Amino acid sequence: xxxxxxxxAPVTTQVASTPLKVASTPLxAEFGRTLRTRRRLAGMTQQQLGxxxxxxxxxxxxxxxxxxxxxxxxxxxxxxxxxTGGDLSALLTSRSxxxxxxxxxxxxxxxxxxxPAGLAPLADRFWPDRLPYHGxxxxxxxxxxxxxxxxxxxxxxxxxxxxxxxNNPTGVDPDVVHVLTALLGGYTEAGLHGAGTxxxxxxxxxxxxxxxxxxxxxxxxxxxHAQLRLAADYAQLAGRFRMQQGQSVVGMxxxxxxxxxxxxxxxxxxxxxLLGDVCSLARLDGDAAAALAYARALEAVDTGRAWITTLAxxxxxxxHALGGDIGECRQHIAVAHRQVNRFDERxxxxxxxxxxxxxxxxMEATIGGALRDLAASTGDLASARSAVQSVxxxxxxxxxxxxxxxxxLTVRLADALACAGHPDAAALTAAPVIHEAAxxxxxxxxxxxxxxxxxxxxxxxxxxEVRDLLEQMPGQQARQ
Numbered sequence: 371x372x373x374x375x376x377x378x379a380p381v382t383t384q385v386a387s388t389p390l391k392v393a394s395t396p397l398x399a400e401f402g403r404t405l406r407t408r409r410r411l412a413g414m415t416q417q418q419l420g421x422x423x424x425x426x427x428x429x430x431x432x433x434x435x436x437x438x439x440x441x442x443x444x445x446x447x448x449x450x451x452x453x454t455g456g457d458l459s460a461l462l463t464s465r466s467x468x469x470x471x472x473x474x475x476x477x478x479x480x481x482x483x484x485x486p487a488g489l490a491p492l493a494d495r496f497w498p499d500r501l502p503y504h505g506x507x508x509x510x511x512x513x514x515x516x517x518x519x520x521x522x523x524x525x526x527x528x529x530x531x532x533x534x535x536x537n538n539p540t541g542v543d544p545d546v547v548h549v550l551t552a553l554l555g556g557y558t559e560a561g562l563h564g565a566g567t568x569x570x571x572x573x574x575x576x577x578x579x580x581x582x583x584x585x586x587x588x589x590x591x592x593x594x595h596a597q598l599r600l601a602a603d604y605a606q607l608a609g610r611f612r613m614q615q616g617q618s619v620v621g622m623x624x625x626x627x628x629x630x631x632x633x634x635x636x637x638x639x640x641x642x643x644l645l646g647d648v649c650s651l652a653r654l655d656g657d658a659a660a661a662l663a664y665a666r667a668l669e670a671v672d673t674g675r676a677w678i679t680t681l682a683x684x685x686x687x688x689x690h691a692l693g694g695d696i697g698e699c700r701q702h703i704a705v706a707h708r709q710v711n712r713f714d715e716r717x718x719x720x721x722x723x724x725x726x727x728x729x730x731x732x733m734e735a736t737i738g739g740a741l742r743d744l745a746a747s748t749g750d751l752a753s754a755r756s757a758v759q760s761v762x763x764x765x766x767x768x769x770x771x772x773x774x775x776x777x778x779l780t781v782r783l784a785d786a787l788a789c790a791g792h793p794d795a796a797a798l799t800a801a802p803v804i805h806e807a808a809x810x811x812x813x814x815x816x817x818x819x820x821x822x823x824x825x826x827x828x829x830x831x832x833x834x835e836v837r838d839l840l841e842q843m844p845g846q847q848a849r850q
Contacts, residue, residue, distance in 0.1 A: 401433070405430075408454050417430075422451055425441075425444070439593045472634065477588070480620070490571065490572045497527075503556075506555045508548060510547050534546060557573055564772075580597050584598050595634070602629075602644065604628075614812040618655065642668050658693040661692060662693075680706050680724060684733070686698075735764040738763075738764055744757075751789075754786055781800055781818040785822040788825045794836075797826070
C-alpha cells in the first residue's frame with residue numbers, strides 16, 4: 371500500500387485561501403440585520419439559534435453579517451422559530467438577491483483519466499422510492515432528516531440525470547437533486563453488498579458532472595451549495611472505493627476535495643464523516659500518530675453533536691490501540707458508549723447508521739478492531755478476549771446479504787482468537803472464508819489477512835491446522 375501523504379494535511383483544509391466573496395448587495399445586509407434583531411428579541415445567542423435550526427453557529431454569524439445566502443428552507447424555519455410573521459422569507463422572495471460567488475478553485479477536481487461513458491447498472495433493490503435513504507436526506511428539503519421526498523423510478527432517473535450535460539441547468543431542479551442523492555445511497559448500499567463492478571468509475575463520473583453543474587450555477591449567480599454538499603458525499607464514496615482498491619493516494623486526493631466542499635457548504639456532518647474515513651486510511655497505513663490527529667480533528671468539528679463525538683472517540687480508541695496504550699484505548703471506548711446513550715433527535719436524523727441495530731453493529735465491529743489491535747501491539751490477553759466477544763457480537767448482528775463485511779469480520783475474529791492464544795480456533799474460523807477473503811482484494815480485508823498470517827506464522831506454524839491454513843494464504847494475496 372502506498373504511504374499516506376504527510377499527515378495531517380487534510381485536518382487543516384480550509385477555504386480561507388480562496389474565500390467567499392463578500393456580498394455587496396444591501397439586501398443581504400438587510401436580511402442579516404433583521405435576523406440579528408429578531409434573534410436578540412427572542413433572547414437567543416447565535417449558538418442557541420444554530421442548534422435549534424440544525425446549523426453551526428458560524429453560519430448564523432455569516433448570515434447576520436450578510437456574507438452568506440441562507441440554505442433552502444432555512445428562512446421559513448427561522449421565521450417560525452423567531453415568530454417574525456414571515457419577514458425573513460419575504461425579504462428573499464420579494465426582491466432578487468444574488469448569492470455570494472465562489473472562487474473557481476472551489477470547483478477543481480483531481481487529475482485523472484477520462485471519465486467512463488456512462489453508469490454501471492444499479493439493481494432495483496438498491497434504488498429507493500423516497501428520501502432519506504441510507505442516512506441521506508434530501509439536500510434541498512431534508513436538512514433535519516425528517517422531511518420525506520419522493521424519488522423518481524430508476525428508469526426515469528437515468529433520463530433526468532442525462533439533463534446534466536455541457537449545458538448545465540441554471541436552476542435547481544428538485545428531481546435532479548433527488549436522483550443524485552438516491553444514486554449516492556444506491557452506490558453505497560451496492561458496495562456494502564459486494565456489487566462493486568464499475569462502481570468507482572460510476573461514482574467519479576457522476577461526481578464530475580455534479581461539480582460541473584455547481585460551477586455553472588455559480589457562474590449564473592445561483593447558489594451551488596446543495597450541489598457541493600452532494601459533491602462532498604460523492605468524493606467520500608469515491609475515496610472509500612479507491613482506498614478499498616489499495617489506491618491510497620487517489621483516495622486521499624478525493625478526501626481532500628471532499629473536505630474542501632464540506633467547508634464551503636458548511637456541513638459539519640460531511641466533514642466529520644470524511645475525517646472518519648481519513649482516520650481509517652491512516653490506520654491502514656499503520657500510522658498511529660496520524661490516525662489520532664485526524665480523530666481529534668473530527669471531534670473538533672462540532673462538540674455539540676453527540677454522534678460526532680461518538681465517532682471521534684471510536685477512532686481515537688483505534689489510534690491509541692495501534693500505539694499500544696491500553697488505558698487510553700479503553701477510556702475512549704467507554705466514552706463512546708456513554709455518548710451513544712445521549713443521542714438526541716438531531717443525532718438520530720443525521721447519523722441513523724449509528725443508531726439501532728446498525729449502530730450496535732458498527733460499534734461492536736469498531737471496538738473489536740480496536741481491542742484486537744491493542745492485543746496485537748501489547749500482547750494483552752484480556753483485550754484479545756474482549757475483542758473476540760465484540761467481533762462475535764458484530765457478526766451476530768450482520769445482515770446475511772452483506773457478504774464482504776461478513777468475510778472481513780470473520781478474518782478479524784480469527785485474528786482476535788490468535789491474539790488470545792487459540793491458534794486452532796483461529797485456523798478453524800478462517801478456513802471457510804480464506805479464499806473468498808483473498809479474492810476480495812480490498813485494502814481493509816488484505817490488512818486483516820496480513821495480520822492473521824503474521825501472527826500465525828510467527829508462533830504456531832508447526833501446528834498442522836495452522837500450516838494448512840497458511841498454505842492457502844499466498845503472500846501476494848495478503849499484501850497491502
